[in-house]
Amino acid sequence: PYVIAEPCIDVMDRSCMEECPVDCIYEGDRKLYINPMECIDCGNCEPACPVQAISQDRRVPPELKDFVADNKRFFTES
Numbered sequence: 001p002y003v004i005a006e007p008c009i010d011v012m013d014r015s016c017m018e019e020c021p022v023d024c025i026y027e028g029d030r031k032l033y034i035n036p037m038e039c040i041d042c043g044n045c046e047p048a049c050p051v052q053a054i055s056q057d058r059r060v061p062p063e064l065k066d067f068v069a070d071n072k073r074f075f076t077e078s
């Protein structure tokens with residue numbers, strides 16, 4: 001699935017939500033989150049983000065791996 005990382009924090013542009021055909025992007029307190037169980041990997045959201053916060057989880061750079069874990073936590077604890 002795709003994940004939203006650090007650049008989204010406190011920006012929350014929300015253009016990504018409008019592009020998602022399955023509405024699997026949810027709002028958190030300071031950033032948005034993509035539900036990995038619902039994302040169909042269409043890639044529509046990636047170019048929609050003005051700050052390039054979105055990428056496919058296996059292409060997330062090592063320094064942003066924490067965001068993949070944080071993303072999982074968001075959906076398992078709510």
Ligand code: SF4
Binds near residue numbers: 040
């Ligand atoms: Fe939604 Fe497609 Fe982005 Fe997944 S890749 S979050 S399905 S727009």
Ligand code: F3S
Binds near residue numbers: 004012048051
């Ligand atoms: Fe965040 Fe970019 Fe979406 S800033 S809300 S990931 S368009």
